[in-house]
Amino acid sequence: MTASRPILEADGLGKSFGREAVLKSASFTATLGRITTLMGRNGAGKTTMLRIAVGRLRPDYGRVVYRGAYVPRPSLAKMARAGLMYIAQRSALTPLLSLRAHLEAFARVYDGQERLAEAVEELRLAECMDRRPGALSGGEKQRGSLALAAIRCPECLLMDEPFAGVAPLDRPTIARGLQRLKERGTAVVITGHDVDDLFAVSDEVIWVTAGTTHWLGHPGQAALHDQFRREYLGPRGAGGYLRRDHGRRSDGGSI
Amino acid sequence: MTGLLRLLRLPSVRNALLLRGFLVWVGIRVAALRVRIADPNFLQSAWILGAVALIVFLDARRREEDVFLANLGVPGGAIAIAGLPIPLLLETVL
Numbered sequence: 001m002t003a004s005r006p007i008l009e010a011d012g013l014g015k016s017f018g019r020e021a022v023l024k025s026a027s028f029t030a031t032l033g034r035i036t037t038l039m040g041r042n043g044a045g046k047t048t049m050l051r052i053a054v055g056r057l058r059p060d061y062g063r064v065v066y067r068g069a070y071v072p073r074p075s076l077a078k079m080a081r082a083g084l085m086y087i088a089q090r091s092a093l094t095p096l097l098s099l100r101a102h103l104e105a106f107a108r109v110y111d112g113q114e115r116l117a118e119a120v121e122e123l124r125l126a127e128c129m130d131r132r133p134g135a136l137s138g139g140e141k142q143r144g145s146l147a148l149a150a151i152r153c154p155e156c157l158l159m160d161e162p163f164a165g166v167a168p169l170d171r172p173t174i175a176r177g178l179q180r181l182k183e184r185g186t187a188v189v190i191t192g193h194d195v196d197d198l199f200a201v202s203d204e205v206i207w208v209t210a211g212t213t214h215w216l217g218h219p220g221q222a223a224l225h226d227q228f229r230r231e232y233l234g235p236r237g238a239g240g241y242l243r244r245d246h247g248r249r250s251d252g253g254s255i
Numbered sequence: 256m257t258g259l260l261r262l263l264r265l266p267s268v269r270n271a272l273l274l275r276g277f278l279v280w281v282g283i284r285v286a287a288l289r290v291r292i293a294d295p296n297f298l299q300s301a302w303i304l305g306a307v308a309l310i311v312f313l314d315a316r317r318r319e320e321d322v323f324l325a326n327l328g329v330p331g332g333a334i335a336i337a338g339l340p341i342p343l344l345l346e347t348v349l
Contacts, residue, residue: 056322076322077258077330085326094320096271102323105265109327148326 005068006031007156007187008084010053013062015045022048023059024211030156030187035178037198038191039222039232040208046191047089049208050158054079054086066156083155085148089164091141092148093133099144100129103151112151119150123177138165139174146177149186156187163194175201195233199223207232259333268324269337272311276338279310280345300346304339311338 006029015023023045030036038046051057053064055074064071066079076086086092093102107116120126123143128136136144142162149157162174171194178201182188192198199205199219207214207228216222223233262269283303292299312335315321321331 075330076325077328080326081257081328086322088319088322090319092323092326094268094323095318096320097267101267105268105327108264109261152326 037202085154092145119147139170272337280342308335
């Protein structure tokens, strides 16, 4: 576990919708230069946790700490001005603008003109720059959203289900985009179910289940966790993921 | 204030919100006519402008445009205000 202090801490979050308690003391952190993945079944509360952390939902209890300061009423706009970015489940794009207009808006506000051209090339967006989000595929929207992050270069990125609705051909591009941000020092938190893709990019896994969270460590450690294997990974178990995980053992050494 | 200034630097979004504010105002004024409020007094005008601001904000939230704008540091209040210039002018002039 890194000795770096987390840039974002969501601690002891609780949230009920009507009588259903979705979250009961759930927590996660985001650390600079690391990718943290929240994994769990549908309805486990992964999206809810991200939305609470950026102020899109008010929790029943719990606290959010950003850059070492307690944030009593999180606000995405205020936290964005302090270096945070949030990409919601469908995308970060608005139907109002073409993809080009989106990228240019970010480049203008965040002085990212140089990074714009690089992002378009790395994320293979040249062909769809003049289209609006309604005319983009799922993969193009996610690549477009990642391009905004590449231009913005946030200190902390929360991205909900980056691989959802993305064709197999686009997944390596998304993965590279996330890793590039991590290499630039961004603290990245992602969610999802695509175990192969998520394990391949993650530095640490947090399992969201029964309203709470369990820190499982590195993907290799997560794949060996008995309860996680039984209740989430299923029959495939640990073997497949360890082999695909570039031969890394749970202790970080090589197989 | 910073958020509003950032919004002003985005002409497409700014113009879209201006237009929406105007269209919402027209709708509210038509509805007011149906309840025989043809010439609103000061308080009624204030309520109309408040409703315009709220509807413009809620509409942006419904479309999830507010997430894009929030990532640019533009808060919901700035979105609501961006819909007001034309209705404010019209309420003043009429």
